[in-house]
Amino acid sequence: KVSTSGIMGTVLLALLPAALFGIYNFGPHALLLILISMATCVATEAVYEHFMHKKLTIKDYSAAVTGLLLALNLPPSAPWWIPVIGGVFAVLVVKQLFGGLGQNFMNPALAARCFLMISFAGKMTDFSVSDSFKGAVDGVTGATPLAALRDHGFVAGSSVPVKNLIFGNIQGTIGETSVIAILIGAAILLCYKVISARIPLTYIGSFAVFVIIYMLASGKGFDVNYLLTHLCGGGLMLGAWFMATDYVTSPITPKGQYVYGVCLGVLTGIFRIFGASAEGVSYAIIFCNLLVPQIERFTRPVAFGK
Numbered sequence: 001k002v003s004t005s006g007i008m009g010t011v012l013l014a015l016l017p018a019a020l021f022g023i024y025n026f027g028p029h030a031l032l033l034i035l036i037s038m039a040t041c042v043a044t045e046a047v048y049e050h051f052m053h054k055k056l057t058i059k060d061y062s063a064a065v066t067g068l069l070l071a072l073n074l075p076p077s078a079p080w081w082i083p084v085i086g087g088v089f090a091v092l093v094v095k096q097l098f099g100g101l102g103q104n105f106m107n108p109a110l111a112a113r114c115f116l117m118i119s120f121a122g123k124m125t126d127f128s129v130s131d132s133f134k135g136a137v138d139g140v141t142g143a144t145p146l147a148a149l150r151d152h153g154f155v156a157g158s159s160v161p162v163k164n165l166i167f168g169n170i171q172g173t174i175g176e177t178s179v180i181a182i183l184i185g186a187a188i189l190l191c192y193k194v195i196s197a198r199i200p201l202t203y204i205g206s207f208a209v210f211v212i213i214y215m216l217a218s219g220k221g222f223d224v225n226y227l228l229t230h231l232c233g234g235g236l237m238l239g240a241w242f243m244a245t246d247y248v249t250s251p252i253t254p255k256g257q258y259v260y261g262v263c264l265g266v267l268t269g270i271f272r273i274f275g276a277s278a279e280g281v282s283y284a285i286i287f288c289n290l291l292v293p294q295i296e297r298f299t300r301p302v303a304f305g306k
Helices: 004-026 028-051 062-072 081-098 108-119 145-152 154-158 162-167 179-191 198-217 224-232 236-243 254-274 281-299
Strands: none
Touching: 004 028, 004 062, 004 179, 004 236, 028 062, 028 081, 062 081, 062 108, 062 236, 081 108, 108 236, 108 281, 145 224, 162 179, 162 224, 179 236, 198 224, 198 236, 198 254, 224 236, 236 281, 254 281
């Protein structure tokens, strides 16, 4: 009896704490990017469906959710035209050209973020917002905690105060900095039974195991701050609770969801630690989106009888 608009409305509500903290954290420009991104996604869907003579679906709020997720994955210093290009790509190319909601083969917001990262790498990795955050990571001016780990290794990981990681006094995209705000939203999704905890917990747990194995194998020993920086810094929490759980692009079978979560954790670990970029969540999720049909093929329940 739950409608699509009801589910999407709950997701918007759950994203509100992270969005509000992002606006508080980074100022009016963050609010501007959020509004532009949401407006672009909704307008793109409305215009496409009008000219294609399709039923107007903007009232199901799925385009608004895509716009908000895209904005929360943008650096707060991004120019206004970045969410415009990203919003059009997300809704038109990834969603509508493949049949609309329920037919897209990967998460539209994350696909748009990766497209923007490839096309405008400089703009998408510029986190120099204000002087208040400079020095949050020792010796790395205006850098995210993950960028500090990339450039300075375990020493930088130990220099990030845990409270800054949890409360959000760090550099990052608009919606990824505050773990508390994200977990409040996750609690809303779980309370309303919009999502199951299988994928997020498996994702986060398998990634944590991967990082621990890497720390021990590297010979530098177990470093709690290094692990917490990887868990709380970057887009892991936002991606695990809000994007890896996307109905359309994640497995339906319970076994498949566990396999999917493990694949996400391992790929994120590989991309972050051994890849050229400090972040790996977006690429891990859209890559695993492509694996979902095969995961479900091998994990679907066996029929009783013939």
